[in-house]
Amino acid sequence: MILKDTIVALATSSGVGAIAVIRLSGPDAIALADACFQSIKENKALVKQKSHTLHLGHFVNNKRVIDQVLISVFKNPHSYTGEDTIEISCHGSMYIQQEIIQVLLQKGARMADAGEFTLRAFINGKLDLSQAEAVADLISSDSEASHQVAMQQMRGGFSNEIQYLRDELINFASLIELELDFAEEDVEFADRGEFKKLIAKIKIVLKRLIDSFAVGNVIKNGIPVAIVGEPNVGKSTLLNALLNEERAIVSDIAGTTRDTIEDEMIIDGVAYRFIDTAGIRETKDVVENIGIQKTFEKITQAQVVIYLFDVTQYKVQSTKYKVELESIKNKYPQKQLIILGNKADRVLEEVLNNLKLEIPELITISAKSKDGIEKLTDELTKMVNIGALNNQDTIVTNSRHYDALLKALNEINKIDEAIINHISSDLMAIDIREALYFFGLITGEVTNDELLGNIFANFCIGK
Numbered sequence: 272m273i274l275k276d277t278i279v280a281l282a283t284s285s286g287v288g289a290i291a292v293i294r295l296s297g298p299d300a301i302a303l304a305d306a307c308f309q310s311i312k313e314n315k316a317l318v319k320q321k322s323h324t325l326h327l328g329h330f331v332n333n334k335r336v337i338d339q340v341l342i343s344v345f346k347n348p349h350s351y352t353g354e355d356t357i358e359i360s361c362h363g364s365m366y367i368q369q370e371i372i373q374v375l376l377q378k379g380a381r382m383a384d385a386g387e388f389t390l391r392a393f394i395n396g397k398l399d400l401s402q403a404e405a406v407a408d409l410i411s412s413d414s415e416a417s418h419q420v421a422m423q424q425m426r427g428g429f430s431n432e433i434q435y436l437r438d439e440l441i442n443f444a445s446l447i448e449l450e451l452d453f454a455e456e457d458v459e460f461a462d463r464g465e466f467k468k469l470i471a472k473i474k475i476v477l478k479r480l481i482d483s484f485a486v487g488n489v490i491k492n493g494i495p496v497a498i499v500g501e502p503n504v505g506k507s508t509l510l511n512a513l514l515n516e517e518r519a520i521v522s523d524i525a526g527t528t529r530d531t532i533e534d535e536m537i538i539d540g541v542a543y544r545f546i547d548t549a550g551i552r553e554t555k556d557v558v559e560n561i562g563i564q565k566t567f568e569k570i571t572q573a574q575v576v577i578y579l580f581d582v583t584q585y586k587v588q589s590t591k592y593k594v595e596l597e598s599i600k601n602k603y604p605q606k607q608l609i610i611l612g613n614k615a616d617r618v619l620e621e622v623l624n625n626l627k628l629e630i631p632e633l634i635t636i637s638a639k640s641k642d643g644i645e646k647l648t649d650e651l652t653k654m655v656n657i658g659a660l661n662n663q664d665t666i667v668t669n670s671r672h673y674d675a676l677l678k679a680l681n682e683i684n685k686i687d688e689a690i691i692n693h694i695s696s697d698l699m700a701i702d703i704r705e706a707l708y709f710f711g712l713i714t715g716e717v718t719n720d721e722l723l724g725n726i727f728a729n730f731c732i733g734k
Contacts, residue, residue, distance in 0.1 A: 274391055277303060278383035279375045280733040281368055288363035293371055294733060295357040295380060296350070296388055303378045304342060304357040307331055307371075311339075317357075322346035330361065332374045338367045352388050353395025386730025390723065393715060399430050400715030400726070404669055407730050408491065415540030416490045420666050429665050429672070430714050432480070436473050437710040443469060444703045447696050463690055470687050477680045480667050484676075487668035489574060493535060493542035496651070497573035499599070501588070504581040505613040508638040510534070510547040513647075539652045546573065570599070575607045575654060577647075582612040582626060582635065607654050611647065613638050671726075675712045682706035 277297025283290070295304060305317040310328040320326065322345055330340045343358040350356040361367050376382065384390075386407070393403045405424035412418040423429070443466050498506045514534050532547040548570075570576055578599060580592045600608065615623055615635035627633050634650060636643030667673055685702040688694075711717035 274387075274394065277380045278387055279372055279380040280383035280388070281372065282358065282733040283363075285365075286363075287365055290360055291363045291368045293359040293361065293368065293375075294383075294388060295359070295375065296352045296354050296383075296391060297380070298355060299379060300355045300357045301344060301346070303375055303380055304359065306378055307374055308340075308342060309336075317342065317344055320344050322349050330359065330371055330374075332370075337370050337374070338362055338364075340371075348395070348397075351397065352391040353397045354391060383732060384727075385732050386727030386734060389730060389734055390727045393723075398425075399427075399434075400718065401430050401433070401669070401672065401713055402427060403715075404671075404726060405429075406734065408668065410731065410734060413535075414490075414493075414537045414542040417542065417668075419540075420487060420490055420668055423665065424668070429480075429667070432476065432665055433710055433713050436476060437707060437714075437716075439469055440473065440703065440707060440710070444700070444707065447700050447703060467687070467690050470683055470690065473683050474680065474687070477676055477683065480665060481673065481676050481680065483665065484667040484670075484673045487666040488670075488673075490541060490666070491668040493544045494575060494651075495544045495546060495573045496575040496577060497546045497548055497570050498577045498579060499548050499570060500579035501581070501591075501595070504579050504584075505638045506547050506579055507532070509577075509579060509611070509613065509636075510545055512638045512641045512644055513545055538648050541652070543651065570603055570606070573606065575609065575651065576603065577609045577611055579611045579613055581614050582623065583614050583617050585612070585626060609634065609647070609650055609654075611636055616640055616642060672713050675709045679706050679709035682709065 275298060277295060277299040279293065279295045282292040282294040301318050307330050308315075308317055308326070308328050309331050310326060312327075315326055315328070317326065324344050326342045326344065328340065328342065329336045330338050338361045341360040343360070345351070345356040345358075347354050347356075359371060361371060372382075389398070389403050389406050392398045393400060398406070402425050405421050408421035409418065409425055412421050498509055500506055510532065514536055533544055535542055535544050537543075576599060578596055580588070585592065596610065599606075610630055610633050612623070612626060612630075612633050612635040614637060616637040616639075623635050626635070634643065634646050636647060638644075667676065682702050682705040686699060686706065689699040689702060708717055712722075
C-alpha cells in the first residue's frame with residue numbers, strides 16, 4: 272500500500288481552545304503550507320528550511336490574513352509519518368481552524384481518514400502494527416496503569432518479544448525447509464534437540480503473555496464491580512462514599528434504586544466501574560422486579576461482587592443473609608467476592624468481633640461516615656494483580672493480539688508433538704509456517720486492507 276497524496280486534519284480536539292494544531296502530511300505538505308505562509312521577519316520559503324524548525328508568520332489566502340501562526344517543519348523520513356509533515360499552530364477559534372483547513376483543501380490536500388497519519392507511519396516503517404495500536408490505547412488511557420501499559424507497548428516492548436521469537440523460529444524454519452529440498456537424501460539440518468529447547472522456550476513466553484491478558488484487559492477497560500444486597504442496607508450510600516459525591520439517591524424507603532447506577536473512579540492507578548444495583552428481595556412491583564433482574568445481569572458482567580448487609584439487622588436477618596450469600600457464591604463461583612458489613616458505627620465492638628469470628632473475611636464499614644472505606648479500597652487493590660506492571664513486564668491488553676497468541680501457541684504445541692513423534696519435515700513445516708503467520712499478524716508482517724481498516728477505523732481523526 273503506497274499513499275502518494277497529501278492529507279490534512281485537525282490534530283487537537285474539536286472545539287474552542289487557546290490554540291489548535293492542524294497537521295499536513297504527504298509529498299506536497301511543505302509546498303502547500305508554503306503557498307499560504309508569510310513570514311513576519313523576512314521572506315522565508317518553508318521549502319528551503321531545515322527539518323525540525325519553527326517559523327512564525329501569517330497564514331494567508333489571496334493576501335487576506337487568516338491568523339498569526341507558528342509552523343513546524345518535519346522533513347521525511349524524520350517525522351511521525353515518515354513523510355514531509357507540517358504542523359500549523361493557530362489560535363483556537365473554530366472559524367480559524369475551519370478556514371485554514373478549507374484553504375489547504377482548495378490547494379490540493381484532502382481530509383485525512385481516521386487514524387491515517389498513524390497508518391502512514393506504519394506503512395513507512397516508523398511503527399509496527401502493535402505499536403500503532405498502542406497509540407490509540409495511549410490516547411484513550413484514563414488511568415496510570417493503562418497509560419503505563421500503552422507506553423510500554425508503544426516503545427516496542429511487546430513487539431521486541433514477538434519479533435525475537437519469530438526470528439528464532441525462522442532460523443530453524445529455514446533449516447527445516449532446506450531438508451525438504453534434500454528429502455531423498457534423508458538428512459537432518461535442524462538439530463531436533465536444540466529445536467525442542469527453542470519450542471519449550473517459546474511456549475513459556477507465549478503462556479506468560481497469554482496469562483497477562485487477564486490483567487491487561489481489566490487495566491485497559493476498567494474493573495466492573497457490582498454492589499449487591501438487600502434493600503436499605505446502604506448500597507447507594509456506599510457508592511456515594513466511594514465516589515465522594517451524591518451520585519445515587521439515598522432514602523429510607525426500600526426499593527429506591529430501581530435501575531443500575533454506574534460510575535468510575537481510579538484507585539492506585541487502576542480504573543474501577545462501580546455499579547449500584549436494585550436491592551434483592553421479593554416484590555410485586557413490576558418496575559422494581561425489572562431492576563432486580565438487572566442486578567443479576569450486572570453480577571454476571573462484573574469481575575468483583577461486593578455483597579453488602581446491615582450489621583444492625585444481622586441478628587434478625589442472619590439466615591436470609593447467609594442464604595443470599597451462599598446463593599451468590601454457588602451461582603457465580605468464578606467471581607471475586609467481598610463481604611461488607613455496613614452501619615458498623617451503630618453496634619457495639621463486641622457484636623462486630625463476634626461477626627468477624629462467624630465471617631472471617633468480613634470487612635466492616637460505615638458508608639455514611641466513610642469509616643472503613645479505605646479497608647475496602649485496599650482489598651480491591653489486592654484483588655488486582657499488577658505485580659507484572661510494576662516489574663515492567665510485557666502485558667497484553669489487545670484482544671486481537673490475545674487471539675493471535677492463542678493460535679500461535681496451538682501451532683507451537685503441534686510442532687512440539689511432531690518433534691516427539693518424529694513426524695516428517697514436510698508436515699512439521701506446515702505448522703511452523705502457521706505459527707510464523709500468527710506472529711506476523713501481531714507485528715504487521717502479515718496484513719491485509721480489511722485488517723488495517725478495522726484497526727485504524729477506531730482512531731480519532733488527526734492521529
